[in-house]
Amino acid sequence: MNDDTKLQDFLSGMRAISPLIAAVIPIGLVFGAVAATKGLSPAEAGLMSALVFAGGSQFVAMDIWTHPASWTGIGFAALLVNIRHVLMSASLGTRMEAFSQPARYLSMLFLADEIWAMAEFRAKVARLTPAWFAGLAMPFYLAWVLSGLAGAALGAFLGDPVVLGLDFAFPAVFIVLVMGFWKGPETAAVLLASGAAAVATQHFVPGVWYIAAGAIAGLAAALVTGRSRDIEVTP
Amino acid sequence: MTVDLATLIAILAMAAATALTRLSGLVLIRHVSLEGSRRKAIESIPPAVLMAVVAPTAFATGIAETLACAVTAFAALRLPMLVSVALGVASVAILRALGL
Numbered sequence: 001m002n003d004d005t006k007l008q009d010f011l012s013g014m015r016a017i018s019p020l021i022a023a024v025i026p027i028g029l030v031f032g033a034v035a036a037t038k039g040l041s042p043a044e045a046g047l048m049s050a051l052v053f054a055g056g057s058q059f060v061a062m063d064i065w066t067h068p069a070s071w072t073g074i075g076f077a078a079l080l081v082n083i084r085h086v087l088m089s090a091s092l093g094t095r096m097e098a099f100s101q102p103a104r105y106l107s108m109l110f111l112a113d114e115i116w117a118m119a120e121f122r123a124k125v126a127r128l129t130p131a132w133f134a135g136l137a138m139p140f141y142l143a144w145v146l147s148g149l150a151g152a153a154l155g156a157f158l159g160d161p162v163v164l165g166l167d168f169a170f171p172a173v174f175i176v177l178v179m180g181f182w183k184g185p186e187t188a189a190v191l192l193a194s195g196a197a198a199v200a201t202q203h204f205v206p207g208v209w210y211i212a213a214g215a216i217a218g219l220a221a222a223l224v225t226g227r228s229r230d231i232e233v234t235p
Numbered sequence: 236m237t238v239d240l241a242t243l244i245a246i247l248a249m250a251a252a253t254a255l256t257r258l259s260g261l262v263l264i265r266h267v268s269l270e271g272s273r274r275k276a277i278e279s280i281p282p283a284v285l286m287a288v289v290a291p292t293a294f295a296t297g298i299a300e301t302l303a304c305a306v307t308a309f310a311a312l313r314l315p316m317l318v319s320v321a322l323g324v325a326s327v328a329i330l331r332a333l334g335l
Contacts, residue, residue: 019315019316019317020316020317022317023316023317023320026324040242041237041238041239043237043238044237044238044239044242044243044246047238047243047246048246048249051246051247051249051250052246052249052250052253053253054249054253056288057249057252057253058249061245061249068239068241068242069239069241069242069244069245070245071241071244071245071247071248072248074245074248074249075245075248075249075251075252076252078248078249078252078253079252079255079256082252082253082256082257083256084256084280084281084284085253085256085257085260086256086259086260086263087260087277087280087281087284088257088260088280088281088284089256089257089258089259089260089261090260090261090263090264090277091260091277091278091280091281092260093260093261093264094264104261105258105261108257108258108260108261109254109257109258111257113285117281120281164324164328165303165324165325165326165327165328165329165331166324168292168300168303168323168324168327168328169320169323169324171288171289171292171293171300171304171323172303172304172307172319172320172323172324173316173320174285174288174289175289175293175304175307175308175311175319175323176307176311176316176319176320177281177285178282178285178286178289178308179308179311179312180311181281181282181285182282186279187279187282190279190282190283190286191282191283191286193283194282194283194284194286194287194290195286195287195290195293195294196290197287198286198287198288198290198291199290199291199294199295202290202291202295203295210287210290210291211284211287211288212287213287214283214284214286214287214288214290215280215283215284215287217283217287218279218280218282218283218284218286218287219276219279219280219283221279221283222275222276222278222279222283223272223276226272226275226276227272
């Protein structure tokens, strides 16, 4: 691949991520503002965004944040919230034939939900290239880190995110992504099982176990419906 | 611009946990073949995980959140992501202002 094609791919990746950047900036601002209310300095909030780069687990961390911070509790919560990345990276890893081994591992460190979803979508219609992935990931990463920093610095000036509805931007993005994965009745079974298990677990079990519970229930539903289909087609 | 030591250690723990989850999938597929029903199961993970994350907001937080989730989902059928998200955020702000 020559430099011209690489540049084209990089720019194409940037174009693909641009609407998501507009969506992530308010979420990053909210994260920073929430972090400031929990007593984190802008440097600490920015550092978390830069090193962790996983919005869901960062919001959960803010939810359970204590002083002094408990690294075991926070670290375990991050593991639990992000355990989905194991499967996301396994799935996207099969689409990275054009990547060298080091490039695969480096790319996976930037596997935020939005980046992963856009990359999976791209892989359906074109060959995934490192240049395209870099164009996708770099602006999104910068937007997340800088908006988190700005949110923490501005803090109270942003107003109450709940009144403005900005706390809802994050679930809203996930709902849009869920709709994008719709494939028919089997998806309905997965969503139903996952949603029911998550709501029930969240009601009865404290902490963030509901995410793992919902994911496992959804996976189980997929295995059950997949198996019954196998039986139907067997003569 | 200070960084507290306990906070730094907690952030590093989060970063390590997150990197571990992101890299282990790659390691996994080098050692396990993902064909047939296993691949099907893997493909069901994204909607299962995303649903688990949003379900408490959608179904167990309040009427405003439930209605706004419905608006967002419906908008996502036809409109681009940014517009759907903006509609969802606007709906939840209006519904909360109405006291729902």
